[in-house]
Amino acid sequence: MIENADAAKPEPKPALKNKTALSSGLSSVLLPLAAILLAMLVGSIPIAIAGVNPLDAYRELFIGAVGSKFGISETIVKSAPLILAGLGFAFAARCGLFNIGGEGQIYIGALGTVLVGLTVHGLTPWIAMPLAILAGGLFGSLWAAIPGALKARFGISEVITTIMFNYIGINVVAYLIRGPLVEPPGHFPETAELAKATWYPMLFGSRVHFGFIVALLFAALMYVVLWHTPLGYQVRAVGMNPSAAEYAGIKVKRSMIAAMMISGALAGLAGTNEMLGIQHRLIEAFSPGYGFDAIAVALLGQNHPLGIVLSGLLFSGLRAGAGAMQRAVGIPDAIVRTLQGLVVLFVIASAMLPQFIARMRSSRQEK
Amino acid sequence: MEVLFTSDFLINLFSAGVRLAAPLLMAALGEIIAERSGLLNIGIEGAILLGALFAVFGSDFSGSPWVGALSAILTGAALGLVFAFITVTLGGDQVVTGTAINILALGLSTYLFRLAYGLEGFSHEVEFFRPLAIPLLSEIPFIGPIFFKQSFLVYLAFIFVPVVAYYLFRTMWGLSLRAAGDHPRAADTMGINVARTRYVAVTIGGMLAGLAGSILTLSHLNIFVENISAGRGFIALAAVVFGQWNPAGAMFSALLFGIADALQLRLQTISNVLPYQLLATIPYILTVLALVGVVGRAYPPKALGKPYLREERGS
Numbered sequence: 130m131i132e133n134a135d136a137a138k139p140e141p142k143p144a145l146k147n148k149t150a151l152s153s154g155l156s157s158v159l160l161p162l163a164a165i166l167l168a169m170l171v172g173s174i175p176i177a178i179a180g181v182n183p184l185d186a187y188r189e190l191f192i193g194a195v196g197s198k199f200g201i202s203e204t205i206v207k208s209a210p211l212i213l214a215g216l217g218f219a220f221a222a223r224c225g226l227f228n229i230g231g232e233g234q235i236y237i238g239a240l241g242t243v244l245v246g247l248t249v250h251g252l253t254p255w256i257a258m259p260l261a262i263l264a265g266g267l268f269g270s271l272w273a274a275i276p277g278a279l280k281a282r283f284g285i286s287e288v289i290t291t292i293m294f295n296y297i298g299i300n301v302v303a304y305l306i307r308g309p310l311v312e313p314p315g316h317f318p319e320t321a322e323l324a325k326a327t328w329y330p331m332l333f334g335s336r337v338h339f340g341f342i343v344a345l346l347f348a349a350l351m352y353v354v355l356w357h358t359p360l361g362y363q364v365r366a367v368g369m370n371p372s373a374a375e376y377a378g379i380k381v382k383r384s385m386i387a388a389m390m391i392s393g394a395l396a397g398l399a400g401t402n403e404m405l406g407i408q409h410r411l412i413e414a415f416s417p418g419y420g421f422d423a424i425a426v427a428l429l430g431q432n433h434p435l436g437i438v439l440s441g442l443l444f445s446g447l448r449a450g451a452g453a454m455q456r457a458v459g460i461p462d463a464i465v466r467t468l469q470g471l472v473v474l475f476v477i478a479s480a481m482l483p484q485f486i487a488r489m490r491s492s493r494q495e496k
Numbered sequence: 497m498e499v500l501f502t503s504d505f506l507i508n509l510f511s512a513g514v515r516l517a518a519p520l521l522m523a524a525l526g527e528i529i530a531e532r533s534g535l536l537n538i539g540i541e542g543a544i545l546l547g548a549l550f551a552v553f554g555s556d557f558s559g560s561p562w563v564g565a566l567s568a569i570l571t572g573a574a575l576g577l578v579f580a581f582i583t584v585t586l587g588g589d590q591v592v593t594g595t596a597i598n599i600l601a602l603g604l605s606t607y608l609f610r611l612a613y614g615l616e617g618f619s620h621e622v623e624f625f626r627p628l629a630i631p632l633l634s635e636i637p638f639i640g641p642i643f644f645k646q647s648f649l650v651y652l653a654f655i656f657v658p659v660v661a662y663y664l665f666r667t668m669w670g671l672s673l674r675a676a677g678d679h680p681r682a683a684d685t686m687g688i689n690v691a692r693t694r695y696v697a698v699t700i701g702g703m704l705a706g707l708a709g710s711i712l713t714l715s716h717l718n719i720f721v722e723n724i725s726a727g728r729g730f731i732a733l734a735a736v737v738f739g740q741w742n743p744a745g746a747m748f749s750a751l752l753f754g755i756a757d758a759l760q761l762r763l764q765t766i767s768n769v770l771p772y773q774l775l776a777t778i779p780y781i782l783t784v785l786a787l788v789g790v791v792g793r794a795y796p797p798k799a800l801g802k803p804y805l806r807e808e809r810g811s
Binding site for chain 1: 538578582585586587588589591592593595596597598599600601602603604606607608610611726727730731733734737771773774776777780781783784787788791805806
């Protein structure tokens with residue numbers, strides 16, 4: 130007996146999960162592109178409401194994202210947390226789980242990294258940095274393990290619990306940086322600076338740091354795990370059809386918990402990225418909602434590591450360009466998240482469209 | 497700590513609890529209607545948020561909170577229709593669609609708000625629904641000030657409890673709606689238009705979620721702040737499960753969450769037992785505990801979350 134709100138959920142989601150005739154080859158590139166174009170088309174309505182010519186706004190956005198060395202480096206810098214958290218969402222999604230707790234896992238992952246970074250003074254970077262990275266992944270994965278276990282053990286909807294854990298995690302971090310972890314004498318809600326040995330090295334004499342390489346490495350690793358290991362096979366089998374997987378002897382509950390933990394670890398590493406690459410200390414509100422953006426990144430990237438790297442770069446470009454657009458034509462940068470919502474809506478709609486047309490045709494023939 | 501047990505404190509606490517329960521209840525009632533028809537709409541978080549903003553717009557432009565509430569209802573209806581089109585007509589995944597609507601509403605509300613009131617993060621105070629003491633009833637000791645000195649929208653949420661229960665369980669309309677959510681194919685065979693039923697249900701659900709948003713801005717705070725919904729849509733989803741898809745059950749769970757919220761807000765000001773950031777986690781922890789507590793006793797509508805496409809018949 131299925132117990133909870135998500136009796137609801139995962140009927141197979143062909144468009145998002147496995148390869149159908151549709152998502153293969155050319156259409157897996159064309160559909161996301163069409164979704165982006167349609168989102169920009171509809172997104173031009175709120176821009177026009179502001180009294181700005183949408184073409185001007187989009188041009189400023191584009192120039193801001195890739196029109197200068199600074200823009201390009203910002204786009205790359207901001208892509209790393211989006212790619213990592215996007216990989217996280219996708220890994221759970223491959224197992225049929227909807228982990229929308231990325232934002233909380235980012236904060237708790239950052240906490241793990243900072244706990245190491247505050248204590249490893251004097252160690253060589255070769256040990257300090259991997260330790261800090263490991264702690265971020267571990268904390269993120271443990272934070273996600275709780276909703277994962279509640280889902281596997283009791284069938285409680287992870288859709289609700291992961292959101293609740295966002296608010297809990299963010300508040301716990303807000304408390305810690307004012308209380309036990311505050312930098313003396315405690316004037317500001319922030320921790321002390323992390324040991325320099327943990328900092329990601331800078332690359333190309335720009336703001337681009339090692340975190341981008343880390344993100345790419347984990348994308349490659351996720352590809353290998355999902356398609357070339359028994360664990361990945363089990364996770365995907367559960368995602369496609371839990372009862373068939375169970376029948377085939379796969380331990381469904383264990384796969385679910387493992388998938389949530391890996392998912393949380395990847396999101397946690399996005400928090401690690403912000404600590405070691407940008408902030409170098411734990412502060413409040415260091416993530417502008419990367420955990421939510423990651424959902425759109427993963428869905429546009431069709432939950433595939435390569436797609437996620439590309440859509441992560443696309444959305445970070447939007448984010449980098451939005452600041453420039455806001456300065457140039459006065460369009461609030463929140464338009465970016467509006468566009469993300471529209472993109473996801475159009476991704477779903479366009480994926481369903483061919484089947485919809487086929488149904489219309491067949492019902493017309495019946496008449 | 498003795499301040500906790502004075503009758504003034506308790507009246508104050510429970511009356512705030514009722515007030516804070518109202519938006520959760522309103523949204524949960526709408527979600528019960530949607531889920532009973534077979535649609536799981538987690539986009540109510542977004543409908544609450546965008547409804548809250550348009551309530552402020554409506555009240556600000558017209559000077560009347562009634563226009564504000566109406567704008568919130570229309571906003572929620574629009575989002576409900578978008579949800580219905582993608583999930584019912586196209587057969588898209590309901591959880592993903594709801595999430596997209598939440599992301600869209602978060603972006604759009606922040607965008608429109610900054611456009612209208614600048615980047616500062618506060619709207620000015622608009623005309624709102626003032627508390628309305630009900631003659632005689634509000635004179636009853638203890639009960640009176642808790643339940644009968646609330647504002648119009650709060651009363652409305654509680655009045656909707658028997659209304660929704662009546663329509664769901666005592667009318668043909670409710671019977672067909674529940675049939676669409678439990679056995680859509682059988683309902684279809686009986687001549688019920690499943691798609692239309694679900695469209696209507698989720699649109700009404702969106703309207704109530706929008707109205708829930710207007711309670712936040714026209715009856716609680718009287719201003720809009722970014723992400724004012726703060727997960728209330730998801731707490732309402734949990735209230736539906738905890739209330740076992742019944743309006744009365746949803747009312748009790750909303751009151752539970754409301755009173756817990758009121759209590760933690762009061763503890764923030766009167767005690768230094770726990771820092772306020774940790775107190776603020778209480779409603780969210782309670783929501784998770786409530787879901788654990790109802791395990792094994794919660795039976796959702798049988799076809800909840802599953803698309804029903806007529807051409808699948810007989811295949």
